[in-house]
Every structure is written in C-alpha cells, then in structure tokens.
Amino acid sequence: MSDLHRDRPVTLADDLAPRLRDALAGWTVDAVADALGDRAIRAMSREQTVPALVAARALGDAPVALLTRLFILGDELTRDQADRALGEFGVAQAIASGLLAAAGQGGDDAVRALVDLRPTAVAGSDGEATVDWWVASDQGEAVTGRRLAGDHVLGVGGASATLAGATMRTPVDRVLDLGTGCGIQALHASTHARAIVATDISRRALNFAAFNHALNAPAAHWDLREGSMLEPVVGELFDLVVSNPPFVITPPGTPSFEYRDGGHGGDGLVASLMRHVGSVLAPGGVAQHLGNWEIGRGAAWDERLESWLDASQVPLDAWIIQRDLLDAAEYAETWLRDAGVTPERDRAGFRAAYEAYLADFDARRVEAIGFGVVTLRRPASGRPTLRRLEEHEGAVAGPLGAHLASALAAHDWQVGRADDALLEERYVVAPDVTKETYGRATEHEPEHILIRQGGGLGRSVRADTALAGFVSTCDGELTAGQIAGALAALLDVPMGAMAAGIATALRDLVVDGFLAPASALQPARV
Incomplete structure (x- = not known):
C-alpha cells in the first residue's frame, strides 16, 4: 500500500463520536494486557513489537486483538477485519476521519492505521474505580521504522505520566494546560476542573487534542488555542497551570522536534516559564510542570533554579524536586536515542550530533543536567512562605500529587503557628x-533508630531516643507539650530544651506527613 500524506488532520464530528466510543468500549488497558500477556507487554515497554504481534495474531478476529494490531502495533488488517473491529463506526468513517488508509474497496484489501490510538486509564476520584480513555497521537518509530517528523505529536509517555502523577487533583475552576500536545493533561484536569484552556504552538497537536476531546467527551469545557507558551492567555488568571513543556536542551546541529524543543536555547524555556508563570496564576493558584536545568561546573544543582525564582514576576511559593541527574554525555546519548539517532543506524550522523551536544555544553561549562518536578504557588495573601528545593531519585509510592497537596496544606497549617501553639496540639502517627532499629546483637540499646515513611516520598528520619519516644507516643491522647514534659523528666533533660527540640522537629514531621494534627482527623475535644 502506498504511503499517504501525514499532514492530513484527524477529525471526529461530535455526532459520530458515540459510535467510535461504542466500538472501543471493551478495548481497555486491562483487556490489552490480558490478551497479549506479560511477555508481550514487557517487550512493548522496550519498544519491541514482535512478541505482541505474535500474541495478537494468535487471537484471530477477537475485537481486542484486531484493534491492538491495527492502532497500537501498526499491523495491516483486511478491510473486513477492520470493519468488524470498528462496528457501526466502520472503515469508511475511519478513513474520512484520518484514522485509516485502505488499499481498495474490497473486503480482502489491506487497511492500515495512520495514527496511534490506544487505551489509557486513570484512577477515579474515589481512588478505586478507573476512568478509561482512548488517546490518539502520531505513530512512533517502533511502528513506522522511520525517524520522527519535526512536528511529531507524542502520545502518553513517561514524562506525561510523571506529570499526571505529580499534579494535585484538588477541585478547581479554571486550568491552563500549557503545551497540551495530544491533550492528555487536559483529560486528567477534566476530572477535577470546570473549564480547561489548552494551548500549543503546533496546529497538528491541537488537531489531535480536539479529536481526543471529542472521542472521550469529558465533562469539563475545553478551549483550544494556538500560540507559544503564555502568549495565548495574557491577562487571564487560572487556579492551576499544568505543563509538560518542550524542555529538552537541543543545541544547533542536533535533532529538533516541536514536542521537545522550545527554541529558547539551553534551559531558557524552563527559566522563562518559572519567571513568568506567576502572572497567570490567581491568588492561591498553583503551577506544576516538568523541566531540565543545567548545572555548571562547581555549582550547586539548585543555583540556577534559585536565581529564576528570585527573578519571578510575581513572588511565589516553590517546591522543586529533582528526580534525575545526568552528566552531559549521558544527556546527549539519551536524547539522541529518543530521536532515533544511533550509531547502528547512522554512525556519522550520531557522532556529529553527539559532538554538537558536547561542544555546546562545554562552551557554557555545563557539567550535568537535572530533571524534576516544579510546583509553584501564588500566595493567597501576604508573602511567600515556602521555598523547598530537594533531590529525590528513589521510587515514589503512589501518586505524588496527593502527597504534595497534603504537604502544602500541612505547611500552611504550621507556618502560622508559634512553637507554643504547636506544643498545645495533639498528634497522630x-x-x-x-x-526501625539497628545495632549490635550484644547491645541492649540500638545504635540507630529510623522513622520511615511508606508512602509519599518514602522519607526516613534518623531519630535519637527522645524523638523516637515522642513519635511512638503520638496517638492523639496527649498534647505534644505533655509528651515533651514526660520525656524531659524521663531522660533528665531541661524542659525548655526538650520542648524547643520537639517543636522544631514537629514542623518537618507534620509537613512531610509523618504526623498529623489530631484536630484535623477527628472532632474537636470539649
């Protein structure tokens, strides 16, 4: 079958969307995993499609198998097979919508997909049930066998999943999805917002976002706008800004794609976003985005981030978590491989682009590049009270967004309270x-005591006897001051010193989620 022009936009009329939803209804993440099996799913995570093709073809004309072969694996079907898989929506409408191309009108003629379309799922607001979506985007290299086009529209990937997991899902009125791409963050935002403004510099990306909106019919209203960064929303205010921006550092002479290169040079796009995003945040509004930042030779990893925060148009609370760190060579290799530039395919091209990366970094004395999650908040009133920049490269238990939301609420709770007020509260672990305690088997007392958190960021705190005893006693019955008094008498420590130490430790323990004020968990005592 001859190749067709890829600039043909996908479209889906609102009156036809229910037919396509009906055809895809049983095609879920779980259904695909069950049909293909663990071997195939693991191989797909490595961008290897052969095991999945073998498994799907073995299932014959089962709709899950046919849809998976057609839209995820890029396999050709007969027109009759595709018609069976698409039900009342049918092949003719799929061709008209820009989803398929057919070699002819006969039932045995070959049909292939022009786009990647696949199921995805997200936990519902109750934390138990899931919401199923289908997301269309451009086909990846594993299917096409070709390098990506410059205007490639990415589907649901690792970075978008990281941002979705880190986003706080507090119910809000207006959300800005900055650089929406295929619209996946807007779909997530639709679960807890009334209205979404989604922007992108790419008309192709906005076409995919419009298609995905029509297909999934979220309750929230979407307003899709074309333009660069904050330009389409100047003068407007939002309760939440989410962005998986084109943050990849792309020197001249290296592969460039709209979805990952913002054209600012170096880490300039992230710098600009952090300086200016406060201008579109309503009081109390939050911005959450991903980013790369350069780390100069001999400089602290957070030095540039601190300077960008200091230069913000609007003073903001900030919590930045660096999740990964690569040296300049590792960074070049990572993004060249992502672009499909490898020494096996094009040795000379790979070497030239690799050298361009290193020359650019060396000219600016860049030693390493950090990656992480940025959370910024415009104070509802007064000045910022939070600036927390930390490194955390370990695993995260559960969605990070829920932890960030509770931690910000805990920060606000404690920051306005003096030490005496903190000590008058009761707390619950x-x-x-x-x-956890560690020590030699012959010793009665442990050498090390660790208080460890299972959820959130999985933090651990090294505790002395006093702090371990304090946390162990926090069951909501005694105030922190009463526990401190008992510990002071038991350990023969001055009450003032014990109370001061406990109050200082309390602030971190509450913010990080080790302890919670009992008053926030149960009715007030009388």
Missing part, C-alpha cells in the same frame, strides 16, 4: 510510618 500516619498509618504508613514505621520505626
């Missing part, structure tokens, strides 16, 4: 917190 979080259910995921455990205590």
Whole structure:
C-alpha cells in the first residue's frame, strides 16, 4: 500500500463520536494486557513489537486483538477485519476521519492505521474505580521504522505520566494546560476542573487534542488555542497551570522536534516559564510542570533554579524536586536515542550530533543536567512562605500529587503557628510510618533508630531516643507539650530544651506527613 500524506488532520464530528466510543468500549488497558500477556507487554515497554504481534495474531478476529494490531502495533488488517473491529463506526468513517488508509474497496484489501490510538486509564476520584480513555497521537518509530517528523505529536509517555502523577487533583475552576500536545493533561484536569484552556504552538497537536476531546467527551469545557507558551492567555488568571513543556536542551546541529524543543536555547524555556508563570496564576493558584536545568561546573544543582525564582514576576511559593541527574554525555546519548539517532543506524550522523551536544555544553561549562518536578504557588495573601528545593531519585509510592497537596496544606497549617501553639496540639502517627532499629546483637540499646515513611516520598528520619519516644507516643491522647514534659523528666533533660527540640522537629514531621494534627482527623475535644 502506498504511503499517504501525514499532514492530513484527524477529525471526529461530535455526532459520530458515540459510535467510535461504542466500538472501543471493551478495548481497555486491562483487556490489552490480558490478551497479549506479560511477555508481550514487557517487550512493548522496550519498544519491541514482535512478541505482541505474535500474541495478537494468535487471537484471530477477537475485537481486542484486531484493534491492538491495527492502532497500537501498526499491523495491516483486511478491510473486513477492520470493519468488524470498528462496528457501526466502520472503515469508511475511519478513513474520512484520518484514522485509516485502505488499499481498495474490497473486503480482502489491506487497511492500515495512520495514527496511534490506544487505551489509557486513570484512577477515579474515589481512588478505586478507573476512568478509561482512548488517546490518539502520531505513530512512533517502533511502528513506522522511520525517524520522527519535526512536528511529531507524542502520545502518553513517561514524562506525561510523571506529570499526571505529580499534579494535585484538588477541585478547581479554571486550568491552563500549557503545551497540551495530544491533550492528555487536559483529560486528567477534566476530572477535577470546570473549564480547561489548552494551548500549543503546533496546529497538528491541537488537531489531535480536539479529536481526543471529542472521542472521550469529558465533562469539563475545553478551549483550544494556538500560540507559544503564555502568549495565548495574557491577562487571564487560572487556579492551576499544568505543563509538560518542550524542555529538552537541543543545541544547533542536533535533532529538533516541536514536542521537545522550545527554541529558547539551553534551559531558557524552563527559566522563562518559572519567571513568568506567576502572572497567570490567581491568588492561591498553583503551577506544576516538568523541566531540565543545567548545572555548571562547581555549582550547586539548585543555583540556577534559585536565581529564576528570585527573578519571578510575581513572588511565589516553590517546591522543586529533582528526580534525575545526568552528566552531559549521558544527556546527549539519551536524547539522541529518543530521536532515533544511533550509531547502528547512522554512525556519522550520531557522532556529529553527539559532538554538537558536547561542544555546546562545554562552551557554557555545563557539567550535568537535572530533571524534576516544579510546583509553584501564588500566595493567597501576604508573602511567600515556602521555598523547598530537594533531590529525590528513589521510587515514589503512589501518586505524588496527593502527597504534595497534603504537604502544602500541612505547611500552611504550621507556618502560622508559634512553637507554643504547636506544643498545645495533639498528634497522630500516619498509618504508613514505621520505626526501625539497628545495632549490635550484644547491645541492649540500638545504635540507630529510623522513622520511615511508606508512602509519599518514602522519607526516613534518623531519630535519637527522645524523638523516637515522642513519635511512638503520638496517638492523639496527649498534647505534644505533655509528651515533651514526660520525656524531659524521663531522660533528665531541661524542659525548655526538650520542648524547643520537639517543636522544631514537629514542623518537618507534620509537613512531610509523618504526623498529623489530631484536630484535623477527628472532632474537636470539649
């Protein structure tokens, strides 16, 4: 079958969307995993499609198998097979919508997909049920066998999943999805917002986002706008801004794609976003985005981030978590491989692009590149009270967004309270917190005591006897001051010193989720 022009936009009329949803109804993430099996799913995570093709073809004309072969694996079907898989929507309408190309009108003629279309799922607001979506985007290299086009529209990938997991899902009125791409963040935002403004510099990306909106019919209203960064929303205010921006550092002479290169040079796009995003945040509004930042030789990893925060148009609370760190060579290799530039395919091209990366970094004395999650907040009133920049490269238990939301609420709770007020409160240990002790078998007392968090960022705190005893006693019955007094008498420590130490530790323990004020968990005592 001859190749067709890829600039043909996908479209889906609102009156036809229910037919396509009906055809895809049983085609879920779980259904695909069950049909293909673990071997195929693991191979697909490595961008290897052969095991999945073998498994899907063995299932014959089962709709899940046919849809998976057609839209995920890029396999050709007969027109009759595709018609069976698409039900009342049918091949003719799929061709008209820009989803398929057919070699002819006969039932045995070959049909292939022009786009990637696949199921995805997200936990519902109750934390139990899932919401199923289908997301269309451009086909990847594993299917086409060709390098990506410059205007490639990415589907649901690792970065978009990271941002979705880190986003706080507090119900809000207006959300801005900056650089929406295929619209996946807008779909997530639709679960907890009334209205979404989604922007992108790419008309192709906005076409995919419009298609995915029509197909999934989220309750929230979407307003799709073309333009660069904040330009389409100047003068407007939002309760939440989410962005998986084109943050990849792309020197001249290296592969460039709209979805990952913002054209600012170096880490300039992330710098600009952090300086200016406060201008579109309503009081109390939050911006959450991903980013790369350069780390100069001999400089602290957070030095540039601190300077960008200092230069913000609007003073903002900030919590930045660096999740990964690559040296300049590792970074070049990572993004050249992502672009399909490898020494096996094009040795000379790979070497030239690799050298361009290193020359650019060396000219600016860049030693390493950080990646992480940026959370910024415009204070509802007064000045910012939070600036927390930390490294955390380990695993995260559960969605990070829920932890960030509770931690910000806990920060606000404690920041306005003096030490005496903190000590007058009763506290309860979080259910995921455990205590671990280590020491020689011949010693009666442990050499090390760790208080460890099972959820959130999985933090651990090294505790002395006093702090371990304090946390162990926090069951909501005694105030922190009463526990401190008992510990002071038991350990023969001055009450003032004990109370001061406990109050200082309390702030971090509350913010990080080890302890919660009992008053926030149960009715006030009388």
